[in-house]
Amino acid sequence: MNVIGMMSGTSFDAIDAACAEITLIDHRLRLRPLGMLSRPYSQAVATRLARALPPAATDLATLCRLDTEIGQAFAELALEADRGLCGGCAALIASHGQTVYHWVEAGQVEGTLQIGQPAWIAERTGKPVVADFRPRDVAAGGQGAPLVSAIDAMWLRGRPGRPAALNLGGIANLTLVPESGEPLAFDSGPANALIDAAVRLFSADREHFDRNGDWAARGRVDETWLSELLAEPYYLRPAPKTTGKELFNLAYLQRALARRPGIAPGDALATLTALSAESVASAARGLGVTELVVSGGGTRNPLLMTMLERALGGVRVTSADALGLPSAAKEAYAFALLGFLTWHGLPGTVASCTGARGPRVLGAITPGAQALTLPAPACPSRPLSLEIVG
Incomplete structure (x- = not known):
């Protein structure tokens, strides 16, 4: 299964998109990197985002606009990555979006917000999208991060x-x-x-x-x-x-x-x-x-x-x-894997790493152009090993 993972980190210097061929054999995941693209936000979007991030104050109109503009930027890069890296054969896109706030009180994460509306990605590419990964772990008492763990x-x-x-x-x-x-x-x-x-x-x-x-x-x-x-x-x-x-x-x-x-x-x-x-x-x-x-x-x-x-x-x-895992694209590949796990009904967290009450299946799925048909859960628990192949 070819999956595109997408990520923009706290530096918000660029959006990364990495395409991977992922297979699950028993309790082993195998990932074949197929390439990465990276594109900066437009100067206008980057400026608005910088002005909205903590410690600045912002308003709902700005947040709504950024949610749309970032979603559109992710959508354009997703389409480019699908055509250029996956030969148009990506089955799934996994988008982390852009973190704009991580709400921590006395060491406990109470909420987390990533924007970049996935509907724009699904509409532009016609592919189903897994997004909004972090909140489920937070709801289970976890930190919501680092999910790459x-x-x-x-x-x-x-x-x-x-x-x-x-x-x-x-x-x-x-x-x-x-x-x-x-x-x-x-x-x-x-x-x-x-x-x-x-x-x-x-x-x-x-x-x-x-x-x-x-x-x-x-x-x-x-x-x-x-x-x-x-x-x-x-x-x-x-x-x-x-x-x-x-x-x-x-x-x-x-x-x-x-x-x-x-x-x-x-x-x-x-x-x-x-x-x-x-x-x-x-x-x-x-x-x-x-x-x-x-x-x-x-x-x-x-x-x-x-x-x-x-x-x-x-x-x-x-x-x-x-x-075997390209350093610059590691987090994008990680979200491709997390999207794959969600698609197959498998948990994407380790409780000892995030502090959650237990492992959880992460994210929300936005259908693509075709009817949404999920596979049966691949195995009763999360995979135990990951092999990177050339």
Whole structure:
């Protein structure tokens, strides 16, 4: 079955669409990557989205407009991906949409909102769409994230030691898959969120990210300020836990900068990059991680990766590409797999990773052009392993 997975992360720098051939054999999933496309939002949509995200206030008219415009942008890319990557043979599209709010009170997630109306995708492509993945896990008492943990748990199962998967998006999330016992997953803190916010601030919004870590590389880490930043209470909270730009946003950065008046932009960015590396490394060390399999946009920042490897000490760092899953497309492929599981009536969560009362089938299905006929559930429980084939 060919499935297109679609994702736009907390950095909202682009929409990713990845096409995968997925099969289920007994309790084993097999995924063959067929390619990825990535397209940025239009400047107008990106600007409206940036102005609507926390800590900004917004209104229902803006939210409605963004829901439509983002849905239309996903729809156009889905059609392009189906024709260009799947030869028009995609059977299903799985859309994460765009997270605009993750409501957390005293460590408990009370609600989560992803927009990008899937009806536009179904109408444009004629294919059924699975979307709105996170709320079911939240309703079951879970964090609603990181949902990629279910895929990580299958993918890394059987690797020696205590391997963990790390995704460096706007927020860093970590999934530990021990040889025995249940997997554990959580958001460790900011990866690119504060770095991107600082670049936007220091460049008066002319630049949106620190390309290749060049700006930070010209600065020096302010060790005193770094220690203050690492005192953030979130880092000490036990897993499972999730966070987002509701916490690590421009206002958070501005409060932190106010405690360091006059700091040079390069020094600030070097320190924020060190914060991302050290907060991940501290979490990994605390779990006894022996191998870290890394993916996401942060892998394209050489300074961040150098700082991370240095902070990890002897922990082996492996790219997701080395294990057959393209690093830049990992989350899009993960949602293709989650969509496949939903389509077959199988749960897409691991309770020990999200904190839910138990595994749940995720999402809501929007029919395509044909009558909606779901297959019988493929097996009584979630698959136990994932094989990536070339």
